[in-house]
Amino acid sequence: MNFPTVGVIGAGQLARMMVPPAIDLGINLSLFAASSEDSGAQIASHIVGDYKDAHALLEWAKSCDVVTFEHEQVPRGVITALEAAGVSVYPSSHAFEFSQDKLAMRGKISELGLPNPAWEIYDGATPTLTFPLMAKTSTGGYDGRGVFVIADENELKELHVRIGAPLLLEEKLNFDYELAIMVARSPHGQAATWAPTLTVQRDGICIQTITPIPEISDALATDAISTALAIAQGIDLVGVMAVELFVVDGKLIINELALRPHNSGHWSIEGSRTSQFEQHLRAVLNLPLGDTSLTAPFAVMGNVIGIETDKDGDLYRPYRHLMARNPGLKIHQYKKELRPGRKVGHVTALGSELLELRTEVDHAVAYLSGAIDE
Amino acid sequence: MNFPTVGVIGAGQLARMMVPPAIDLGINLSLFAASSEDSGAQIASHIVGDYKDAHALLEWAKSCDVVTFEHEQVPRGVITALEAAGVSVYPSSHAFEFSQDKLAMRGKISELGLPNPAWEIYDGATPTLTFPLMAKTSTGGYDGRGVFVIADENELKELHVRIGAPLLLEEKLNFDYELAIMVARSPHGQAATWAPTLTVQRDGICIQTITPIPEISDALATDAISTALAIAQGIDLVGVMAVELFVVDGKLIINELALRPHNSGHWSIEGSRTSQFEQHLRAVLNLPLGDTSLTAPFAVMGNVIGIETDKDGDLYRPYRHLMARNPGLKIHQYKKELRPGRKVGHVTALGSELLELRTEVDHAVAYLSGAIDE
Numbered sequence: 001m002n003f004p005t006v007g008v009i010g011a012g013q014l015a016r017m018m019v020p021p022a023i024d025l026g027i028n029l030s031l032f033a034a035s036s037e038d039s040g041a042q043i044a045s046h047i048v049g050d051y052k053d054a055h056a057l058l059e060w061a062k063s064c065d066v067v068t069f070e071h072e073q074v075p076r077g078v079i080t081a082l083e084a085a086g087v088s089v090y091p092s093s094h095a096f097e098f099s100q101d102k103l104a105m106r107g108k109i110s111e112l113g114l115p116n117p118a119w120e121i122y123d124g125a126t127p128t129l130t131f132p133l134m135a136k137t138s139t140g141g142y143d144g145r146g147v148f149v150i151a152d153e154n155e156l157k158e159l160h161v162r163i164g165a166p167l168l169l170e171e172k173l174n175f176d177y178e179l180a181i182m183v184a185r186s187p188h189g190q191a192a193t194w195a196p197t198l199t200v201q202r203d204g205i206c207i208q209t210i211t212p213i214p215e216i217s218d219a220l221a222t223d224a225i226s227t228a229l230a231i232a233q234g235i236d237l238v239g240v241m242a243v244e245l246f247v248v249d250g251k252l253i254i255n256e257l258a259l260r261p262h263n264s265g266h267w268s269i270e271g272s273r274t275s276q277f278e279q280h281l282r283a284v285l286n287l288p289l290g291d292t293s294l295t296a297p298f299a300v301m302g303n304v305i306g307i308e309t310d311k312d313g314d315l316y317r318p319y320r321h322l323m324a325r326n327p328g329l330k331i332h333q334y335k336k337e338l339r340p341g342r343k344v345g346h347v348t349a350l351g352s353e354l355l356e357l358r359t360e361v362d363h364a365v366a367y368l369s370g371a372i373d374e
Numbered sequence: 375m376n377f378p379t380v381g382v383i384g385a386g387q388l389a390r391m392m393v394p395p396a397i398d399l400g401i402n403l404s405l406f407a408a409s410s411e412d413s414g415a416q417i418a419s420h421i422v423g424d425y426k427d428a429h430a431l432l433e434w435a436k437s438c439d440v441v442t443f444e445h446e447q448v449p450r451g452v453i454t455a456l457e458a459a460g461v462s463v464y465p466s467s468h469a470f471e472f473s474q475d476k477l478a479m480r481g482k483i484s485e486l487g488l489p490n491p492a493w494e495i496y497d498g499a500t501p502t503l504t505f506p507l508m509a510k511t512s513t514g515g516y517d518g519r520g521v522f523v524i525a526d527e528n529e530l531k532e533l534h535v536r537i538g539a540p541l542l543l544e545e546k547l548n549f550d551y552e553l554a555i556m557v558a559r560s561p562h563g564q565a566a567t568w569a570p571t572l573t574v575q576r577d578g579i580c581i582q583t584i585t586p587i588p589e590i591s592d593a594l595a596t597d598a599i600s601t602a603l604a605i606a607q608g609i610d611l612v613g614v615m616a617v618e619l620f621v622v623d624g625k626l627i628i629n630e631l632a633l634r635p636h637n638s639g640h641w642s643i644e645g646s647r648t649s650q651f652e653q654h655l656r657a658v659l660n661l662p663l664g665d666t667s668l669t670a671p672f673a674v675m676g677n678v679i680g681i682e683t684d685k686d687g688d689l690y691r692p693y694r695h696l697m698a699r700n701p702g703l704k705i706h707q708y709k710k711e712l713r714p715g716r717k718v719g720h721v722t723a724l725g726s727e728l729l730e731l732r733t734e735v736d737h738a739v740a741y742l743s744g745a746i747d748e
Contacts, residue, residue: 001709002690020394023417024643026690026707026719043397044417269398270647273702273724287693291702295669316376316400319661328647328665333400335375345400350647 271299381438645673
């Protein structure tokens with residue numbers, strides 16, 4: 001049989017969620033896992049290795065037709081080594097840089113003439129931006145990690161010494177809300193977006209998404225779509241990418257890029273004809289992209305995040321109550337131990353009554369995490 | 375973690391299609407496969423063994439919280455041996471008998487006061503039914519196998535000698551059309567059906583399904599639903615079951631029962647909020663059943679069945695053309711070699727324009743099977 005094998009570096013929940021569409025389409029997956037206990041490795045073909053080890057990755061890549069990622073941690077030198085050896089890697093090291101390096105990302109967005117916040121590189125000299133401002137480590141940050149609100153120059157200096165590398169400084173925006181838009185692009189240059197998604201944040205972590213965004217103007221939705229498509233083309237994206245945006249005085253400002261399936265696209269598993277995970281596989285295999293239309297008026301997704309609790313952390317027992325309460329609720333389990341602050345699953349509800357959907361999703365995540373028991 | 379393990383006897387495409395919802399819900403699956411090359415065994419945890427070997431099944435069942443089936447071939451004695459050893463087997467041997475033994479099924483349907491065709495047991499004596507009539511082997515038949523149209527008593531005697539067992543005789547019905555309805559029931563007694571499905575047959579094999587049935591009267595749809603629920607309760611079903619029905623002069627006559635996920639429910643993977651495969655897992659685990667409402671006005675499913683062809687049987691190459699032509703088409707690949715008469719996959723299209731959906735599905739299955747090349 002001539003079905004290709006997609007190699008995925010990383011075996012967390014994003015790799016796990018690529019497995020169902022791969023099974024449907026008959027595409028072979030091979031995960032490069034840190035451990036056989038990883039969320040995706042529990043249920044898919046994998047090898048265990050160190051993703052910083054170019055030699056191990058090269059050996060594994062020989063069994064794959066194309067290699068992709070589910071996290072940004074793979075060192076750029078390792079990716080370029082794979083490319084130099086003739087491995088098809090998507091996204092390419094050139095594109096992936098903008099997911100890994102926030103300074104490079106800001107430079108590229110400026111070059112593309114797309115809306116950045118005011119920003120500069122900090123390496124010890126007094127900044128031109130006024131305080132308070134945002135300081136970010138250029139690499140390694142996600143889910144609010146590596147992002148700091150800085151009150152004055154002394155704090156900034158202390159952070160700089162502690163990090164030991166140039167920082168990205170950005171103006172502190174007083175935004176109306178945050179949104180994300182998922183976009184996919186194939187080597188052939190075909191691109192497709194999904195409807196923009198409202199991301200509801202708490203402590204810098206997305207706790208809920210609403211798609212489409214209620215009462216968003218056509219102009220703003222179109223602007224988000226155009227922006228995502230322009231970035232995808234501008235960086236020669238292959239695969240799916242999340243573009244996170246701030247809405248400031250009714251206008252878009254680009255916050256972050258993530259060149260992989262992303263939490264703000266999980267709603268698409270049931271909420272779109274083609275999920276971000278199926279689309280990612282199609283894109284990296286240079287197959288025509290799928291229909292991204294919605295399957296319901298609204299899709300609300302809620303993250304199940306561990307909290308400090310005296311409960312036993314059993315994530316299966318709650319199914320009986322939740323499924324009886326809401327037969328339409330879709331539960332996604334990552335098979336990770338419940339720990340404070342850790343994403344261990346998500347739930348999605350589809351329908352037309354937004355308030356009801358949000359209430360159901362709030363209830364389900366609170367019940368699963370142990371915050372409430374009825 | 376307290377997630378249960380569902381053991382599935384059999385590892386064909388039905389077991390394969392249980393895997394994605396099991397991954398979503400975090401439920402562990404263990405397949406009892408005939409070979410590691412089986413459709414489901416290729417992508418799921420499994421052991422290889424002989425399903426007629428009660429000892430081997432018992433050993434394997436120790437690692438499962440509940441055991442279910444994906445085919446009817448398991449000898450009844452093996453199932454009762456599992457039950458006697460305290461294994462939770464769903465459906466139970468009492469219910470499963472009506473899937474395995476057509477004579478027992480006819481007797482039960484009569485006992486329940488539900489509409490059978492005229493029928494009798496044939497063991498050599500001249501039948502009371504008039505010729506031509508249908509003769510069926512009591513066990514082992516599916517997809518038109520084990521079903522014969524008999525012109526006269528000589529033919530019947532010959533068949534009886536050849537089969538060497540009592541035959542089920544049924545009147546030959548002049549039916550308007552055939553439909554199927556899927557029903558699920560849990561040990562708790564909760565039951566749910568999906569919308570009745572029109573099954574389009576060719577040479578005794580279903581080639582396409584349409585859900586819901588176009589222009590079906592509310593009364594007939596309700597009757598189909600009531601019939602399925604009555605059978606499910608009457609045989610103490612646990613799991614999902616297909617009830618295949620004839621429509622004769624606008625009235626329902628029960629044709630067959632299959633106590634497992636079934637080809638006529640494949641549309642539910644995308645066409646319903648809860649697929650038959652997720653529902654089967656929920657039912658055998660005694661979890662509350664999911665919402666069976668439709669996600670689109672119509673779901674059309676087409677079986678990809680091998681034909682005599684000089685094509686190379688590559689089932690991946692057609693993806694490029696099919697996905698470009700119809701971005702909304704959902705392709706399901708069983709990873710079986712293409713052979714004449716063999717089901718190797720299916721496709722589903724959702725939408726409101728039934729004629730267009732049927733044309734697209736017809737085209738896709740013809741293109742995948744090699745019957746057409748454009």
